[in-house]
Amino acid sequence: IETAKRLEQSPGLGYTVVGHLGLAQADRMVLGELTDLSAVLAKGEVDEVWFALGTLPPAQFTELLAVVSQRAIRVRLVPEVSELLTTNLRMDSLGGVPLLTLRETPLRYWQNRFCKRLLDLTFAGVGVALISPLLLGIALWVKRTSPGPIFYRQERLSRDGESFYIYKFRTMYVDAEASGPGWTTQNDKRVTPGGSFLRRTSLDELPQLLNVLTGDMSLVGPRPERPHYVAQFRQEIPKYFDRHLVKTGITGWAQVHGLRGDTSIPERVRYDLYYIENWSLLLDLRILLVTCWQVIWGQPNAY
Numbered sequence: 001i002e003t004a005k006r007l008e009q010s011p012g013l014g015y016t017v018v019g020h021l022g023l024a025q026a027d028r029m030v031l032g033e034l035t036d037l038s039a040v041l042a043k044g045e046v047d048e049v050w051f052a053l054g055t056l057p058p059a060q061f062t063e064l065l066a067v068v069s070q071r072a073i074r075v076r077l078v079p080e081v082s083e084l085l086t087t088n089l090r091m092d093s094l095g096g097v098p099l100l101t102l103r104e105t106p107l108r109y110w111q112n113r114f115c116k117r118l119l120d121l122t123f124a125g126v127g128v129a130l131i132s133p134l135l136l137g138i139a140l141w142v143k144r145t146s147p148g149p150i151f152y153r154q155e156r157l158s159r160d161g162e163s164f165y166i167y168k169f170r171t172m173y174v175d176a177e178a179s180g181p182g183w184t185t186q187n188d189k190r191v192t193p194g195g196s197f198l199r200r201t202s203l204d205e206l207p208q209l210l211n212v213l214t215g216d217m218s219l220v221g222p223r224p225e226r227p228h229y230v231a232q233f234r235q236e237i238p239k240y241f242d243r244h245l246v247k248t249g250i251t252g253w254a255q256v257h258g259l260r261g262d263t264s265i266p267e268r269v270r271y272d273l274y275y276i277e278n279w280s281l282l283l284d285l286r287i288l289l290v291t292c293w294q295v296i297w298g299q300p301n302a303y
Helices: 002-008 034-042 058-069 110-145 193-201 208-213 227-236 240-245 265-277 281-297
Strands: 030-032 048-052 074-078 089-094 097-102 151-157 163-169 218-220 249-251
Touching: 030 034, 034 058, 048 058, 058 074, 110 163, 110 193, 110 208, 110 218, 110 281, 151 227, 163 208, 208 249, 218 281, 227 240, 240 265, 249 281
Parallel strands: 048 074, 218 249
Antiparallel strands: 089 097, 151 163
């Protein structure tokens, strides 16, 4: 199903998904059972057959492959291992035997981490110096509009699952999570009047520049999550913990595409993994520029 969605989202590849066999729970056209393969191919509407290997017993796959081989139809295989590995693969050959080689992600190399850290220190240091009057003004506003502390401190997980405490300007009432943690939703009654504006403009995130200077976070990276949710999502979402191959960030590839707040976690993971696999200083700069633009003109799903 996931492969079919990717094909439909990429019309430039020239593929049209005719339907599926043997997927009763599919949310799209089901052509029948696997035993109906020969009858479906006989209609002449299919040019390629894609097999999801992880769903087929070897004996049944051999039988189905024999059915397809009787016709001039291309066969493609979607290996089960694709759920376990990132997409950063290289195809090699060993005496005619195909090999898939997993490459290291760019930020596993020390020189790339050094350059990224230098960018973080430069931008975060200059940023704190330039906006210190703004930070003071927001602190006074938080104190005046709602009783309680100015800053909100919470445990999060960063690279390799290391724990740290993230800092934000407080935007919720002090007893907001008395009944337990929960996602912030639109018109959330736990958010203070002043906090609503800070969240919408992302100004509540500015104290995280201190997290960047101390090395707990980066300016750009997957957003850090609480241990409770990390434990839950890594059980439910394939490759979720791969987000922790790099330091978490104040902003990220998913966030500049509107995936923040009460949005799809699997979709966020896909964007986070794309960032990890395709990292470059230019990509970081692009994300920072888009983030600044969105802060000025407003961001989707910011509440």
